Amino acid sequence: MAEASLLDRSRIVAGPGFNRWLIPPAALAIHLAIGQAYAFSVFKNPLMSLLSHDVDHPAPDDWTAGQVGWIFSIAIVLLGLSAAVFGTWLERVGPRKAMLASALCFAGGFFIGSYGVHIHSLPLLYFGYGVVGGIGLGIGYISPVSTLIKWFPDRPGVATGMAIMGFGGGAMIASPLSLTLMNQFKNASDNGVAATFIALGVIYLLFMQLGVWTIRVPAEGWRPAGYVPAANHNEMITTGNVLASQAIKTPQFWLLWVVLCMNVTAGIGILETASPMIQEIFSDKVLGAGRGITAAAAGGFVGLLSLFNLLGRFFWSSASDKIGRKRIYLIYFGLGIVLYALLPTLGRNASLALFVVACCLILSMYGGGFSTMPAFLSDLFGKKEVGAIHGRVLTAWSTAGVLGPLLVNYLHENAKAKQLEGAAAFQNVFYTMAGLLVVGFIADLLIRAVNDKYFVHETVTRAQAEAAPAH
Amino acid sequence: MEPQPNSAQSTESSSSLKVALAWLYVGVPLLWGVSQTFIKALALFK
Structure with a gap:
């Protein structure tokens, strides 16, 4: 051998x-x-x-x-x-x-x-x-x-x-x-x-x-010292396993796909236009001569967003261990909807500080959406093939990565064609992003525990499980 | 002579050293990148 x-x-x-x-x-x-x-x-x-x-x-x-x-x-x-x-x-x-x-x-x-x-x-x-x-x-x-x-x-x-x-x-x-x-x-x-x-x-x-x-993988049956799986059974955290080939047949998989796609697209709404957006909304015309956001300051804004994107990935994902995955996505979407809906008003009122805070919060939740996803998948489908299932869900990122910028640029150019300026030129972008988050909110709300029929039973071989018809 | 505890101690300390070195390996560039971004972000508040 x-x-x-x-x-x-x-x-x-x-x-x-x-x-x-x-x-x-x-x-x-x-x-x-x-x-x-x-x-x-x-x-x-x-x-x-x-x-x-x-x-x-x-x-x-x-x-x-x-x-x-x-x-x-x-x-x-x-x-x-x-x-x-x-x-x-x-x-x-x-x-x-x-x-x-x-x-x-x-x-x-x-x-x-x-x-x-x-x-x-x-x-x-x-x-x-x-x-x-x-x-x-x-x-x-x-x-x-x-x-x-x-x-x-x-x-x-x-x-x-x-x-x-x-x-x-x-x-x-x-x-x-x-x-x-x-x-x-x-x-x-x-x-x-x-x-x-x-x-x-x-x-x-x-x-x-x-x-x-x-990199090392743990031995079969290994557990951290002192770790005892929670005794009170939470139906949203499985102890079984679903194969990747079966996972894509479940409604939960596609609801999570929508959740990720909406969260990423909404984040791109800010990321894609951050620098020109803040310069346009808070220009000299709005804040007064010499007080508008310069290109250098706009670069600083982009840097700040990157920092919050980074911190959000760790903070929100860690918080999801305590709060629960479904609830944390409801927070991402619920809070995101409110913040996006507020952005045009904050822009019109020239509330620069509040505008920056709102954008930073949105970007932190954009990052959190990425990092919480693997743990959510593990909760619902088990640990056995979570990497493979996560890989399939990431096609939502690819979709959002292409469609997001197209949508944002289209809406902004459309507003410019109507001679809209400042915050008004981005109003439809922000409201559309809030609308996408509503879709994500509903998708997250609909997620329930995966039906038992999709789980691998030890006596069933992989080949048998994969050959099973979709329900 | 008690070789067993000494050997275990040595394994433990080498493991801790490995962990510290591994975190330094990734932590130093990450902190450098974060500090560069933070400096850039300060331009917003000037």
């Missing part, structure tokens, strides 16, 4: 005395790296001026904002698709092999993309950063999730909150790091982008190795 490779699940079962607090940094090593995706906008101007070196006066063959924008969109679509496709594979082979595959794809995406920039080939850049890198994003995003939940059955929200917080933090590292590297290589003919891609690929490939070689 062939010996199991170092990457196999059987070789990463933790021995007695293993410290489970090694797992969150292993997960963070992956999420901090792949979180770079959300800092991709720092490459926008350099990529749009590869030939002219002047973004205000582009050469005829320079890439347009729309063409460059597709790189990120492709990566996010591939994130969702690969998370859905490779989720079951991940559960079978274990997190180490998946993390290595993620590191190779993510870094490989940079290397291929670098060559695409070097020869000025947009399709190669789409394929490299978008497709190959996007697959790395998807596999990396879900790779530590089920492992964390199995190591922290006593506080799954805290555990997944820590890891998914890393995805938010990754952009904060990547943005200044990329700018520093591009400045270092600025004398290159391509604005330093190709060399920066190579450097980032190498840095992230090495950085992610901590996750690859530290």
